[in-house]
Amino acid sequence: MLNFPSWKKGLIVLICLCGVIFAMPNLFFSRVEQANDARALVETGATLTDEQAAALDGWPAWAPSSLVNLGLDLRGGAHLLVEVDVEGVYAERVEGYWPEVRDALGAMRDTVGTVRRVEGAPGELRVRIGNAEAMPQALAAVEDLSRPVVSLTGAGARDFDVTADGDELVLTLSEAEQIATDDRTMQQSLEIIRRRVDEAGTREPTIQRQGADRILVQVPGIGSAEELLALIGQTAKLSFNPVVQRTSDPDTRPGIGNLLLPSVDEPGSYYVVEKRAVVTGEELVDAQPSFDQNGAPAVNFRFNPSGGRKFGQYTAQNIGSPFAIVLDEEVISAPVIQSHIPGGTGIITGQFTVEDSTRLAVLLRAGALPAEIQVLEQRTIGPELGKDSIEAGKLASIIAFVAVLIFMILAYGLFGVFANVALLLNVAMVFALLSTIGATLTLPGIAGIILTIGMAVDANVLVFERIREELKAGRGPARAIEQGYEKAFSAIIDANVTTLIAAVILFAVGSGPVRGFAVTLGFGIVTSVFTAIWVTRLMIATWFARRRPKTLTV
Incomplete structure (x- = not known):
C-alpha cells in the first residue's frame, strides 16, 4: 500500500493544491472584498472613483476571489425576529x-x-x-x-x-x-423582505422562516435594527406598462418616453416599454394562483375601482398587444391581451407549473407586505463586538493549532511533522470549501473548525499508535506502516461517520449559528479523513521510498 500509482499521486497533489489556492483569498480578506465590490460596480456600468479603481487593481481578475462570508456575530449588524399576522x-x-x-x-x-x-x-x-x-x-x-x-x-x-x-x-x-393562504402569505413576506434587503447591497443576509408565522432576519454590516426595520418597510414598485418592442440587444435605444428593461424569466431578453404606466401596484388589490379554462395553472389578479377602470379601457383598445408587468425595473411577465378585461380583474396564462403560478402571484403581490408584522425581538451588534469576536476566535484557533503542532512533533517526531503538514492542508481545504459555496462563518463555525483540528489529529494518532504496535510485534518498517493504516482505517471511519451523522442532523433541524457549526464540522470531517488517510500516507510513502530505512522509530 506504500506504492502509489502516478495518477493517484497526481490527484492527491491536485486536490491539495486547489485547496490552498481557493483558500488563499481569505488571507487577504479586505483587499479581495474591496476588489469584488469594485468589480460588481463595473458589471453594472457604473463609473469607478480613483479609490475603487485602485481597489479593483488590488486583486487580479484571473485569481480566485471567493471569500468566506462573515456572520452577524463577526461582522456586526442587525437581528430581527418578526411575527406575521397571517390570520x-x-x-x-x-x-x-x-x-x-x-x-x-x-x-x-x-x-x-x-x-x-x-x-x-x-x-x-x-x-x-x-x-x-x-x-x-x-x-x-x-x-x-x-x-x-x-x-x-x-x-x-x-x-x-x-x-x-x-x-x-x-x-x-x-x-x-387557510393553510394555502398562510403558506402564500409567508412566501410573499419572505420574498418582499429578501428583495428589500438585497437592494441595500448587504452581504449574505439570513432571511428564513421560523415556525408557522415567524421570520428571522439577520443582516451583517447594517447600522442598526431600526435601520433594518425601516428597510423592510419599504414598498416594491410595481407597474403595468405598454410594450413597444422586445429585443435581445442590451444597447437598444428605447427612445424618448420609453424604458429598456431586462426580462426576469427570459435571460438575455429585453423589453422597450412606455415610461407611462397604465396602472401601478398601488392600485393592485390581490393576485392569487389559479387555473385557466383548460385546467392549466394561471394567475388571477384584481385592481381597485380606479385601477380596474383604467385597465379595462386599455385592454379594450389594445387587444392582441402585449403589456409588461414590471417589478423593480424588471419585466417579470409580458402576456398578450386576448380580450377586453372589464371589472378590474384578469388572468395571466402561460407555460406555468403550480409552483410557477404561485411564484408569479407572490411577485405580483410584492408591492407591500400582505399582513402586519410585529417585532418580537431586535438586536444591534456593533462592529467592535464583531471585531473582538474575530480576534478571540483567531487567538483560540492559534493557541489550539500551535499546541497540537508541538504535541505531534514531540510525540511522533518526523511522522508528527507529516501530520502537521496534513493538518495545515486540512484547514486550507475547509476554508476553500466554505469560500466556494459562499458559506457564512460564525463563532460556532470557528468552533467547528477548531474541533476539526482535533478530529484530524485523532485520526493520525490512531494510525501512528497502530504502527507502533506493529513495530513492537516485530514487523518490518514497510509492513508496520501498511498494517498501521489498514487496521486503523475502520476505527477512523467509524468515529468520523458517527460525527458526520450528528452534523447532518444539526444542519437539518438547526438554524442560524447551529447550521454554521454543522457545515464547518461536516466539511472538516470529510477533509480530515482525506488528509489522514491519503495525504499523510503519500508523504510517508514518498519519504520511505527515498530513504529505505532499515529500522523505524515513531
Whole structure:
C-alpha cells in the first residue's frame, strides 16, 4: 500500500493544491472584498472613483476571489425576529368574494328575493336573502363560484365553504385554503423582505422562516435594527406598462418616453416599454394562483375601482398587444391581451407549473407586505463586538493549532511533522470549501473548525499508535506502516461517520449559528479523513521510498 500509482499521486497533489489556492483569498480578506465590490460596480456600468479603481487593481481578475462570508456575530449588524399576522389576511380574502357573490345572487333575485350583506365576524362573509325557502338554490349558486385550492397538499379541496344560518348565507375560507393562504402569505413576506434587503447591497443576509408565522432576519454590516426595520418597510414598485418592442440587444435605444428593461424569466431578453404606466401596484388589490379554462395553472389578479377602470379601457383598445408587468425595473411577465378585461380583474396564462403560478402571484403581490408584522425581538451588534469576536476566535484557533503542532512533533517526531503538514492542508481545504459555496462563518463555525483540528489529529494518532504496535510485534518498517493504516482505517471511519451523522442532523433541524457549526464540522470531517488517510500516507510513502530505512522509530 506504500506504492502509489502516478495518477493517484497526481490527484492527491491536485486536490491539495486547489485547496490552498481557493483558500488563499481569505488571507487577504479586505483587499479581495474591496476588489469584488469594485468589480460588481463595473458589471453594472457604473463609473469607478480613483479609490475603487485602485481597489479593483488590488486583486487580479484571473485569481480566485471567493471569500468566506462573515456572520452577524463577526461582522456586526442587525437581528430581527418578526411575527406575521397571517390570520389578518383571511378577512381580506373573504372580502374579495363579495362582488362575485352579489352578482351571482343578484341574477337570481326572482328566486331568492332581496340580497343584502350583513355584519359578520372577522373572516366570514354574511349575506341575507329575502326568501329563506330558496336557501338551497342560493347555496348551490355560491358554491359554483368556488375554485380548486392551488397547492400541492390541497388537491381536490375548494377555496371556500358556504353554509346556511337561517335566512343568512355564511361564506368562510376552507381549512385547505387557510393553510394555502398562510403558506402564500409567508412566501410573499419572505420574498418582499429578501428583495428589500438585497437592494441595500448587504452581504449574505439570513432571511428564513421560523415556525408557522415567524421570520428571522439577520443582516451583517447594517447600522442598526431600526435601520433594518425601516428597510423592510419599504414598498416594491410595481407597474403595468405598454410594450413597444422586445429585443435581445442590451444597447437598444428605447427612445424618448420609453424604458429598456431586462426580462426576469427570459435571460438575455429585453423589453422597450412606455415610461407611462397604465396602472401601478398601488392600485393592485390581490393576485392569487389559479387555473385557466383548460385546467392549466394561471394567475388571477384584481385592481381597485380606479385601477380596474383604467385597465379595462386599455385592454379594450389594445387587444392582441402585449403589456409588461414590471417589478423593480424588471419585466417579470409580458402576456398578450386576448380580450377586453372589464371589472378590474384578469388572468395571466402561460407555460406555468403550480409552483410557477404561485411564484408569479407572490411577485405580483410584492408591492407591500400582505399582513402586519410585529417585532418580537431586535438586536444591534456593533462592529467592535464583531471585531473582538474575530480576534478571540483567531487567538483560540492559534493557541489550539500551535499546541497540537508541538504535541505531534514531540510525540511522533518526523511522522508528527507529516501530520502537521496534513493538518495545515486540512484547514486550507475547509476554508476553500466554505469560500466556494459562499458559506457564512460564525463563532460556532470557528468552533467547528477548531474541533476539526482535533478530529484530524485523532485520526493520525490512531494510525501512528497502530504502527507502533506493529513495530513492537516485530514487523518490518514497510509492513508496520501498511498494517498501521489498514487496521486503523475502520476505527477512523467509524468515529468520523458517527460525527458526520450528528452534523447532518444539526444542519437539518438547526438554524442560524447551529447550521454554521454543522457545515464547518461536516466539511472538516470529510477533509480530515482525506488528509489522514491519503495525504499523510503519500508523504510517508514518498519519504520511505527515498530513504529505505532499515529500522523505524515513531
